[in-house]
């Protein structure tokens with residue numbers, strides 16, 4: 001299979017399985033192409049896909065070149081115009097001919113696509129595409145930078161790098177990988193820069209931001225697992241959980257690909273560097289393919305001594321009363337969610353825009369193009385990308401509501417299960433969703449549950465949180481908490497909407513903080529309250545019904 005067929009396969013799998021390009025490339029040893037080349041082509045083609053799908057579609061070549069699928073055309077046209085050496089196939093190869101013979105037409109469409117975006121040269125367009133590389137759906141808005149993705153201005157996102165203290169320290173990295181970097185006092189100084197700048201995060205320990213255009217995946221430290229690409233928001237759950245404080249084992253209930261798992265392990269390791277029989281992280285992952293990724297991530301991060309991976313393990317099937325879990329004092333729960341807060345793609349599936357075959361006919365050669373009576377649309381044709389909009393953007397409000405209902409029932413079921421571990425005194429619950437249905441509402445419903453009432457669970461108040469989380473200004477939505485509590489009225493007495501909202505932590509995508517959209521809340525109880533028997537048959541029944549729908553959510557990205 002050629003490089004192009006393999007890249008096409010990866011892009012399709014990334015879309016359908018919601019798996020990151022990185023894991024698709026590097027967990028499969030059977031690729032014929034060089035993995036680095038394959039990774040570069042797949043990620044670059046995805047990054048350019050909004051522009052190139054428009055180019056391919058408007059050129060009409062898919063109608064005449066039957067050997068070309070939309071995704072093959074995308075990767076080939078990428079190399080035709082954007083790779084230093086052009087298409088990496090012999091000039092006589094069928095696939096090469098299929099695009100090169102239309103080069104003039106494709107080139108004209110690329111120019112038009114560039115001009116429609118107000119870019120004076122290909123370099124300017126390249127900078128623009130690079131600038132939104134973490135923004136996902138470029139130009140899905142109104143073509144003027146408004147709406148999702150926000151074109152040039154909307155979704156600035158630094159590259160967040162967690163220094164993995166299982167393998168190294170910030171001090172070590174400052175004099176090695178980052179020796180040539182200049183430290184900035186503010187995060188915003190990184191914005192739009194392509195210089196080697198670095199900002200040490202003020203909220204999460206061992207977290208560094210660098211300009212988004214700098215690729216550290218080629219460094220030795222990244223390859224050795226000393227540096228991990230992880231959005232700042234995605235570092236909040238393990239940091240908030242503060243597992244060393246409860247000095248017991250930690251369960252990571254929904255662990256793959258494992259960023260939070262290895263973060264938990266690093267925090268434990270820092271608190272007990274000479275550990276022999278110290279606390280462990282028990283990492284559950286239900287999905288088989290993602291379990292493999294988790295195992296690889298744990299190994300690469302040097303977490304094998306601290307982390308016990310429970311591959312293909314449904315968290316809800318763990319028996320909390322089994323003596324194996326008698327020492328579980330904290331749990332991290334980061335379940336599948338709508339993914340509505342995702343802007344980056346370091347950790348998960350990417351957005352790939354594909355051209356439609358039926359969009360337009362190639363114009364006959366030699367004939368002068370008739371001037372259309374209608375003005376051409378200034379922005380890209382939305383039909384070229386609509387299948388790539390975040391699922392909810394195309395959903396009717398009824399459909400979205402149904403999906404969020406299913407997801408939140410699934411999320412609540414897992415959260416209540418976490419509350420059943422007898423020795424647990426801390427839980428962190430997080431999603432990369434911006435919807436209160438998956439966030440504040442789940443927290444409130446959990447607090448109102450029998451598990452919380454009988455088990456003595458309450459929110460981890462802001463004043464009790466680790467320093468960086470106390471300092472973080474964006475908190476939960478009080479109106480959402482009040483509205484949810486209002487539904488339960490008397491049953492809700494004793495729960496203060498203000499206190500819950502203050503305990504909740506939100507991150508807003510596209511904001512100056514440079515994070516994805518995210519939500520995290522901690523739960524605590526002051527004493528170990530053992531549970532006697534299982535008095536929660538109702539929940540079990542209701543939750544089981546939701547199980548079939550749980551996969552409507554995103555399976556990774558944070």
Ligand SMILES: C[S@@+](CC[C@H](N)C(=O)[O-])C[C@H]1O[C@@H](n2cnc3c(N)ncnc32)[C@H](O)[C@@H]1O
Pocket residue numbers: 234253254255256257258259260261284285286287290313314315316334335336337554555556557558
């Ligand atoms: C949002 S991702 C977790 C990301 C991960 N915490 C990280 O930071 O890398 C959710 C994961 O939960 C897994 N999952 C969903 N339901 C599960 C269950 N009942 N038990 C265990 N894992 C589950 C999914 O397969 C998916 O890999």
